[in-house]
Amino acid sequence: GAGVSQSPSNKVTEKGKDVELRCDPISGHTALYWYRQSLGQGLEFLIYFQGNSAPDKSGLPSDRFSAERTGGSVSTLTIQRTQQEDSAVYLCASSPGGRQINYGYTFGSGTRLTVV
Amino acid sequence: AQSVSQHNHHVILSEAASLELGCNYSYGGTVNLFWYVQYPGQHLQLLLKYFSGDPLVKGIKGFEAEFIKSKFSFNLRKPSVQWSDTAEYFCAVNAYSSASKIIFGSGTRLSIRP
Numbered sequence: 001g002a003g004v005s006q007s008p009s010n011k012v013t014e015k016g017k018d019v020e021l022r023c024d025p026i027s028g029h030t031a032l033y034w035y036r037q038s039l040g041q042g043l044e045f046l047i048y049f050q051g052n053s054a055p056d057k058s059g060l061p062s063d064r065f066s067a068e069r070t071g072g073s074v075s076t077l078t079i080q081r082t083q084q085e086d087s088a089v090y091l092c093a094s095s096p097g098g099r100q101i102n103y104g105y106t107f108g109s110g111t112r113l114t115v116v
Numbered sequence: 117a118q119s120v121s122q123h124n125h126h127v128i129l130s131e132a133a134s135l136e137l138g139c140n141y142s143y144g145g146t147v148n149l150f151w152y153v154q155y156p157g158q159h160l161q162l163l164l165k166y167f168s169g170d171p172l173v174k175g176i177k178g179f180e181a182e183f184i185k186s187k188f189s190f191n192l193r194k195p196s197v198q199w200s201d202t203a204e205y206f207c208a209v210n211a212y213s214s215a216s217k218i219i220f221g222s223g224t225r226l227s228i229r230p
Binding site: 033035041042043045048056091093103104105106107108109110 | 120122150152158159160161162165206208217218219220221222223
């Protein structure tokens with residue numbers, strides 16, 4: 001597509017439930033990134049995909065967080081047994097991949113997750 | 117590991133004032149540097165980037181930034197701000213040796229009084 005698309009744009013969930021957040025990157029972009037933006041905080045890196053593999057998942061905060069990418073395109077970030085501290089805006093970004101990170105990312109508009 | 121520091125959390129200026137937002141990074145090798153902007157209610161957009169050549173880079177909307185390698189800095193400047201520049205500004209770094217990710221600072225909120 002023309003831009004990075006994320007869904008849903010807003011999600012309210014009860015503590016303890018699982019949630020799935022979806023990211024559809026720009027067509028042809030092989031690199032895909034998930035970040036988390038909490039109120040008053042910067043962007044916290046979560047995971048990076050190159051194609052379908054995740055060479056860097058160092059930012060996932062706990063084993064309740066997982067992500068996958070299929071077909072080198074859409075990615076899903078899953079949070080199991082959500083906690084209130086998981087409330088944040090989850091941002092997805094994509095880039096052409098490899099050295100073209102020089103040119104920066106294109107971000108989606110994010111999913112605002114609220115755990116009540 | 118790379119890290120980015122933005123020392124000003126909230127800056128308030130009047131229209132037509134000059135702007136300089138500080139950014140320092142920690143990484144000893146070659147870096148790519150970025151400034152992103154997030155206008156109220158909008159998604160993050162790339163303002164400008166540096167990866168080689170002239171250390172003074174110009175971006176959109178009259179912004180510029182200067183890479184000073186000896187100071188590990190990449191400060192953002194604008195000679196005369198407008199009310200529409202009200203936004204949050206993020207400095208970010210990518211280590212050239214790593215194609216994997218960009219590390220972001222905590223952001224600076226800029227408020228412009230009309």
